[in-house]
Amino acid sequence: MPLSISKAEMEEMQAFVKHSHRVDLSAYMLELEPEKRALMLRFFSKEQLAELFAELPAEDKINLIESLAQVDLPDILAELDSDELVDSLQELPSNLVTKLLLHIPENRRQVINRLLNYPEGSVGSLMSADYIAVRKRAKVSEVLEKLKTSTAGHEHLNTIFVIDDERRLNGYLYLADLLRLDTEDLSSIIHWRPLTITTGADQEEAAKLFHKYSLLVLPVCDSEQRLVGIITADDIFEVISEEIYEDYALMQGMAPSESSYLETSVITLAKKRIVWLLFLMLSATVTGGIIDHYEAVLSTAVALTAFIPMLMDSGGNSGSQSSTLIIQSLALDELDFSDSVHVVWKEFRVGFLVGTVLALVNILRMLLFTDTDFLVMLTVSVTLLLTIILAKLVGGFLPLLAKKLKQDPAVMAGPLVTTIVDACALLIYFKVAQILIGL
Amino acid sequence: MPLSISKAEMEEMQAFVKHSHRVDLSAYMLELEPEKRALMLRFFSKEQLAELFAELPAEDKINLIESLAQVDLPDILAELDSDELVDSLQELPSNLVTKLLLHIPENRRQVINRLLNYPEGSVGSLMSADYIAVRKRAKVSEVLEKLKTSTAGHEHLNTIFVIDDERRLNGYLYLADLLRLDTEDLSSIIHWRPLTITTGADQEEAAKLFHKYSLLVLPVCDSEQRLVGIITADDIFEVISEEIYEDYALMQGMAPSESSYLETSVITLAKKRIVWLLFLMLSATVTGGIIDHYEAVLSTAVALTAFIPMLMDSGGNSGSQSSTLIIQSLALDELDFSDSVHVVWKEFRVGFLVGTVLALVNILRMLLFTDTDFLVMLTVSVTLLLTIILAKLVGGFLPLLAKKLKQDPAVMAGPLVTTIVDACALLIYFKVAQILIGL
Numbered sequence: 001m002p003l004s005i006s007k008a009e010m011e012e013m014q015a016f017v018k019h020s021h022r023v024d025l026s027a028y029m030l031e032l033e034p035e036k037r038a039l040m041l042r043f044f045s046k047e048q049l050a051e052l053f054a055e056l057p058a059e060d061k062i063n064l065i066e067s068l069a070q071v072d073l074p075d076i077l078a079e080l081d082s083d084e085l086v087d088s089l090q091e092l093p094s095n096l097v098t099k100l101l102l103h104i105p106e107n108r109r110q111v112i113n114r115l116l117n118y119p120e121g122s123v124g125s126l127m128s129a130d131y132i133a134v135r136k137r138a139k140v141s142e143v144l145e146k147l148k149t150s151t152a153g154h155e156h157l158n159t160i161f162v163i164d165d166e167r168r169l170n171g172y173l174y175l176a177d178l179l180r181l182d183t184e185d186l187s188s189i190i191h192w193r194p195l196t197i198t199t200g201a202d203q204e205e206a207a208k209l210f211h212k213y214s215l216l217v218l219p220v221c222d223s224e225q226r227l228v229g230i231i232t233a234d235d236i237f238e239v240i241s242e243e244i245y246e247d248y249a250l251m252q253g254m255a256p257s258e259s260s261y262l263e264t265s266v267i268t269l270a271k272k273r274i275v276w277l278l279f280l281m282l283s284a285t286v287t288g289g290i291i292d293h294y295e296a297v298l299s300t301a302v303a304l305t306a307f308i309p310m311l312m313d314s315g316g317n318s319g320s321q322s323s324t325l326i327i328q329s330l331a332l333d334e335l336d337f338s339d340s341v342h343v344v345w346k347e348f349r350v351g352f353l354v355g356t357v358l359a360l361v362n363i364l365r366m367l368l369f370t371d372t373d374f375l376v377m378l379t380v381s382v383t384l385l386l387t388i389i390l391a392k393l394v395g396g397f398l399p400l401l402a403k404k405l406k407q408d409p410a411v412m413a414g415p416l417v418t419t420i421v422d423a424c425a426l427l428i429y430f431k432v433a434q435i436l437i438g439l
Numbered sequence: 440m441p442l443s444i445s446k447a448e449m450e451e452m453q454a455f456v457k458h459s460h461r462v463d464l465s466a467y468m469l470e471l472e473p474e475k476r477a478l479m480l481r482f483f484s485k486e487q488l489a490e491l492f493a494e495l496p497a498e499d500k501i502n503l504i505e506s507l508a509q510v511d512l513p514d515i516l517a518e519l520d521s522d523e524l525v526d527s528l529q530e531l532p533s534n535l536v537t538k539l540l541l542h543i544p545e546n547r548r549q550v551i552n553r554l555l556n557y558p559e560g561s562v563g564s565l566m567s568a569d570y571i572a573v574r575k576r577a578k579v580s581e582v583l584e585k586l587k588t589s590t591a592g593h594e595h596l597n598t599i600f601v602i603d604d605e606r607r608l609n610g611y612l613y614l615a616d617l618l619r620l621d622t623e624d625l626s627s628i629i630h631w632r633p634l635t636i637t638t639g640a641d642q643e644e645a646a647k648l649f650h651k652y653s654l655l656v657l658p659v660c661d662s663e664q665r666l667v668g669i670i671t672a673d674d675i676f677e678v679i680s681e682e683i684y685e686d687y688a689l690m691q692g693m694a695p696s697e698s699s700y701l702e703t704s705v706i707t708l709a710k711k712r713i714v715w716l717l718f719l720m721l722s723a724t725v726t727g728g729i730i731d732h733y734e735a736v737l738s739t740a741v742a743l744t745a746f747i748p749m750l751m752d753s754g755g756n757s758g759s760q761s762s763t764l765i766i767q768s769l770a771l772d773e774l775d776f777s778d779s780v781h782v783v784w785k786e787f788r789v790g791f792l793v794g795t796v797l798a799l800v801n802i803l804r805m806l807l808f809t810d811t812d813f814l815v816m817l818t819v820s821v822t823l824l825l826t827i828i829l830a831k832l833v834g835g836f837l838p839l840l841a842k843k844l845k846q847d848p849a850v851m852a853g854p855l856v857t858t859i860v861d862a863c864a865l866l867i868y869f870k871v872a873q874i875l876i877g878l
Contacts, residue, residue, distance in 0.1 A: 019632045023652050035681040080853050085472055147618050154613035158597040174593035179586050193458045211680065213462050214673035216594055216655065233672035234653035237679060241650065244683045247769050252763045253756065261768040262778065266785060267747070270792040273760050277753055277827075281797055284749030291745040295821060298744060305737060309751050309861055310723030314716060317692065317857070321712050324691045328684050329700040339701065346705060351708040355581055358720055365721065388716075418756070423749055 002165065005039065009047075017043040026055035038067060039157070050079030060092035065096065074103040081153045083128035083235065086115040090125075115229075120333030123206050124199035126239070127220045127229030128152075133161040136170055140184050147175070155232045159217045162190050167226040169196060170221055196221045199228060206231055207239040208333065247331060250410035253277065253323070276415050283419040287426055294430040301437060303372060307380045313424040314358065315387040319417040322347055322395030327409045330399060337404040343396045355385035379433045386432070387425040394420050444478065456482040465494035477506060485511065487507060489518030497530035513542040515711030520592045521547075522567035522674070525554040529564075554668075562645050563638035565678070566659045567591075572600040575609055579623050586614070594671045598656045601629050606665040608635060608658055620707065635660045638667060645670055646678040647772065686766060689849035690759075692716065715854050722858040726865055733869040743872060746819045749867070753797065753824040756863040758856040761786055761834030766848050769838060776843040784837045790831030794824035814876045821871050826864040833859050 017025065017040060029037055029052070041064075044052065052065055053076060065073070077085065077100065085104075089097050089112070101109055111129045118124025130152035134143050143160060150157060160178065162171040171192040181189055196219050197206050209218055210233060220229040246256035253276020257264055291298070299306055326343065329335040335343065359381040366372045366380070395417050399409035456464065456479060468476055468491070480503075483491065492503055492515060504512070509734055516524065516539065524543075528536050528551070550568045557563025569591035573582050582599060589596060599617065601610040610631040620628055635658050636645050648657055649672060658669040685695035692715020696703055729739065737744055765782065768774040774782065798820040805811045805819070834856050838848035 006767075021652055036538050120564065144618060147615065149613060150619070154597075154615040157615035158593075158655075161491075175587065175618075176589075176593040176596035179583060179614075179618075182588070195460065207676075210673075211549060211676040212462055214671055214676070216597075216671070219787075232655070233676075234649075234655055237646075237650040237653070237675065240679050241683060241771070243853075244680060248687050248763060248767075252760045254760050254763070259775045260771070262781065263765055266788040266792065268786070269764075269789045273757070273789070274796055276760075277757060277793060277797055278800060280752050280756060281749060281801060281823075284752060285748075285804065285808065287748040288745040288809075291748070295741055295744075299738070299741055302734055302738055303731075305734075305747075306727040307723075308744075308747055309726040309730070309865070312748050312751060313719050313723060313857060313861065315754070316755070317719060318712070321691045321693055321715075324687060324693070325700055325708075328687075332680070332699070334699045334701065342701065346708070349705045350708045350712070353705065354713050354716060357709075357713055358716055361717060365724065369724065370727075384720075390728060410561060418752060422600065422752065426748070 005036070013040055014043045017048065020325060022048070022051035022055050026052050030060060031058075040249075041067070046075045047079050050076045054080060054084040054088060060093060062096060065100070070215060073100070077144055078104050078151070079081060079391075081128050081130050081156065082111060082115060083126070083130075086112060086125070089116060090120075107346050118199060119205055122199065122200045122218055123197050123203055124229070126203050126206065126235055126254065127199070127231050128156060129229050131161060131219075131230045132157060133160075133163045133167075133227055134185060134186075135164070136162045136190065138186060140178065140181065140186065143178060143186070155234060156217075156230065159230075161219055161227055161230075162186075163227055166224075169194065169225060169227040172219065175333045194219060196225070197231075203239045204243045207236050207243060210236045210238065212333070236263045244331070247327060247410040250408060251320075251327065251414035252282045253279070253414055279415050280418065283415075284422075286419070286423050290423060290426045291432070294426075297430055297433055301376060301433065303376050304379070304433060308426070308429070311380070311383055311387055311429060312422055312424050314384060315391045315421040316418050318351070318354065318388045319391035319395035319421045320414075322350075323399050323409075323413040323417050326396055326399040327413060330403055335400070336401050340397060340400050345402060347392040347396035348389060351389035352385075355388035358388060359385045379429070379436050382436070383425070383432050384428045385427050387421070390424055390428070391417075391421045396422075418432075444475070449478075450477055453482045456487065459488035461487070461494050465491050469495075469499060480506070485514045486518050489515045493519060493527060500527060500531060501535060504539070512539070516542050517590070518597065520567050520569050521550060521554060521614075522565070522569075523565070527553060528555060541684075557638060560642055561638065562636050562640045562642055562659055562670065565642050565645065565674055566638070566670050567595060567618055568668050569574075569595045570598075570600060570658075570669045570676040571596060572602045572606075573625075574599045574603070575626060575629065576623060579620060579625065582617060582625070590647065594673060595656075595669065600658055600666055600668075600669075601625075602666055605663075608633065608660055608666040609665060611658065633658060635664070636670075637662060642678045643682045646675050646682060650679065651676045651772070679706070683770065686770060686849040689847060690763070690766065690853040692718070692853055718854050719857065722854075723861075724860070725862050729862060729865045729869070733865075736869055736872055740815060740876060742815050742870065743818070743868070747868070750822055750826055750864050750868060751820070751861055753823060753829045755857050757790070757793065757827045758830035758834035758860045759853075761789075761831045762838050762852040762856050764846075765835055765838040766852060769842055769848050770855040774839070776839050779836060779839050782839060783832060786831040786835035787828060790828035791824075793831075794827035797827060798824045818868070818872045818875050821875070822864070822868045825867050825871070826860070829863055829867070830856075830860045833863075 022263065029040065032040065053061060056064060089100065099130060104112060115129060132146050133149055134146060147157060158175050159172050160175060161169060162173065171190040172194050173189045173191065173347055177189040195209060195213060197209060199220055199222055206218060209215060216233045218231045219227055222228050243360040249256040254271040257272060321383055326335065362381050362384055363377060366377045399413040402412035468479065471479065490501060495503060528539065543551060554568060571585050571589055573585060586596060597614050598611050599614060600608060601612065603609055610629040611633050612625065612628045616628040634648060635653060636648060638659055638661055645657060648654060655672045657670045658666055659670060661667050688695045694711040696711060699711055765774065801820050801823055802816060805816045838852040841848040841851035
């Protein structure tokens with residue numbers, strides 16, 4: 001079937017390629033039939049091809065490489081910033097990587113090879129080797145000359161780094177300040193002792209620095225304080241949201257996922273979710289055991305059974321409300337273990353307040369809508385109050401304890417809070433019943 | 440008590456002030472006794488005082504203003520970028536705002552007054568009015584001249600905007616590209632048809648654009664496409680994490696909080712948490728009603744009671760695992776309502792897999808560790824499988840439905856998933872018991 005496309009359509013396509021953002025272009029391209037896609041590619045400049053290449057999923061990268069003329073490839077690779085190139089290479093099969101590396105000049109290949117060796121999730125794997133560094137005695141004209149010949153992306157050039165003869169990072173200056181400078185004396189605009197991070201640090205640490213200090217760029221040094229790369233703010237949005245989502249996935253007992261929901265297979269999703277559910281189910285041996293133990297109590301006051309779901313839900317949810325807030329504050333470095341007394345005392349008071357209101361509303365509800373025995377009513381309400389206080393204390397303290405024990409608060413707090421609160425709520429319930437109803 | 444401080448301490452203090460980041464300086468200042476603080480302030484440059492001022496909490500801002508000489512105030516206010524100034528003014532009591540506005544030159548006061556009028560959380564309240572805009576026929580030298588006389592912060596100058604005679608935004612260019620440019624013809628480096636956002640948009644929308652398009656700056660236009668401000672990447676880190684934390688707080692039935700945990704009062708925390716707990720408790724009338732209705736079943740097979748907590752926990756947690764993932768994908772615009780069939784089918788299969796494994800492990804656990812009746816064992820396992828499938832379907836679909844109904848998926852999904860799954864799990868349990876045990 002021959003592809004029929006009108007001149008008007010062609011012109012529209014050309015205008016679309018010219019004016020669209022690479023993110024939208026790549027999303028659009030993926031929807032096109034292969035013939036139209038090939039046609040559209042002809043309207044791309046080399047810079048746009050490079051941008052598109054960086055944006056495409058792995059499989060389409062392979063297709064694009066195969067449909068490109070061999071002569072274009074080196075130009076396109078040259079257009080890519082080193083972090084984009086490394087990300088792309090990491091996605092591709094090794095035979096293709098070898099082929100691509102042949103098209104990269106020797107000096108750049110060394111940089112790329114070094115970047116390829118940093119573990120995923122490390123600052124080294126996130127950083128770019130494209131930046132401008134000058135000596136502190138450089139003249140303004142020298143700096144401008146370096147800038148003019150740089151092929152790095154604009155986002156890598158807003159800050160210029162100042163190094164000594166051993167490439168150790170001394171400071172940095174802003175391009176905007178350089179242009180506003182009246183003298184040839186750089187040192188008046190250099191910011192000394194910059195914040196840095198090492199290649200081996202977790203990307204989460206970098207995200208925390210960007211967030212805390214409102215950074216746009218962060219220099220990366222090796223263990224000897226030599227400048228080896230930079231991270232820019234646009235790399236960090238992804239990291240911030242990934243790290244927070246990871247915390248919450250862990251709190252729900254799910255292993256965090258790198259890929260999007262629709263791209264993740266059923267088996268992978270099931271695997272990521274099952275461990276915690278198994279843990280919860282097996283730990284339910286405890287709650288089951290408690291109920292079995294007090295079977296006599298339940299069979300003399302069957303009415304008590306009807307309130308078990310309510311008590312467990314209220315306890316579990318009160319606890320996870322508290323741990324959510326504490327895990328969030330820990331992630332933002334607003335809290336640490338030394339605040340435990342403060343947190344426990346605060347959660348106790350919140351629990352007492354919330355629990356009292358709930359217990360009173362519960363009595364009202366039961367008086368109005370049920371004909372429950374007064375002692376059962378009292379048992380349920382007292383248990384509700386005690387369970388909520390306990391849940392708030394456990395939910396507030398466990399994440400702090402996890403942090404102190406150098407465990408991930410989200411991993412430890414999620415499953416344990418539910419398990420502990422469930423078991424305690426039942427024990428409280430039956431104890432209160434024995435005392436009040438005198439079973 | 441006279442303040443004794445050695446010369447060495449003074450020098451150390453001076454060095455600390457000179458080399459510390461404003462975030463660390465303000466944190467350090469807050470820990471100092473007032474006398475030392477006053478002493479330390481003497482080492483601050485006006486630029487540093489302005490930076491410190493932007494960073495301090497409201498109460499300390501007031502103290503700082505009061506301890507400053509009246510002559511310094513205009514200089515310090517002039518050093519602040521418009522977004523920092525507006526943020527500060529919004530925190531201060533109105534009499535102080537009036538006083539401060541007197542120190543701001545008339546033309547700047549108009550800009551500030553306009554910025555002060557945007558509602559909190561809007562793009563208008565987040566943006567800065569400090570940026571450089573040029574006409575598209577401007578010469579390179581004119582642009583550089585504008586830059587030289589600008590007092591805006593460096594982060595506002597990396598991108599230069601191109602406007603027409605009606606101040607409508609036409610495009611932008613990068614400062615780095617301007618310096619790399621060889622001719623006087625700006626148009627070759629102008630990027631036309633830029634992404635923009637309007638002043639009235641929610642800051643969450645701006646965060647999504649920064650994230651999706653890896654932006655460092657986003658121009659803000661009014662309803663007639665006139666450029667009125669810019670947002671820079673460093674403003675966005677806070678928004679991204681706030682928005683995600685807000686989603687999760689809402690999922691746990693908590694009203695999101697602007698202030699940090701330690702700064703929030705017990706009453707406020709209790710208020711934020713109680714609504715959902717009340718809702719859950721009242722909705723438990725349903726689960727209680729179901730148990731009452733099947734009291735006869737329970738009293739003939741009391742053993743069934745022991746498994747109620749396990750079934751409710753497994754159901755509730757399976758459901759919230761699914762809704763967590765779906766809410767996350769919705770927030771990242773990876774999913775919408777049209778994916779419902781896809782999501783439901785995927786969740787069904789995940790639920791079937793996970794449920795089957797849990798049911799089998801449960802049978803094994805009961806065979807090994809308990810002497811439960813075979814029919815009870817079968818009832819529990821079948822219910823477990825069905826409950827988990829149901830929980831995954833409800834947890835996966837409800838957030839999508841909420842989005843379709845233009846409700847916040849996090850607000851709606853959290854409480855409803857638990858309530859619906861709890862009630863259904865019990866109904867399934869008793870129905871299966873009636874069929875299998877023949878009660």
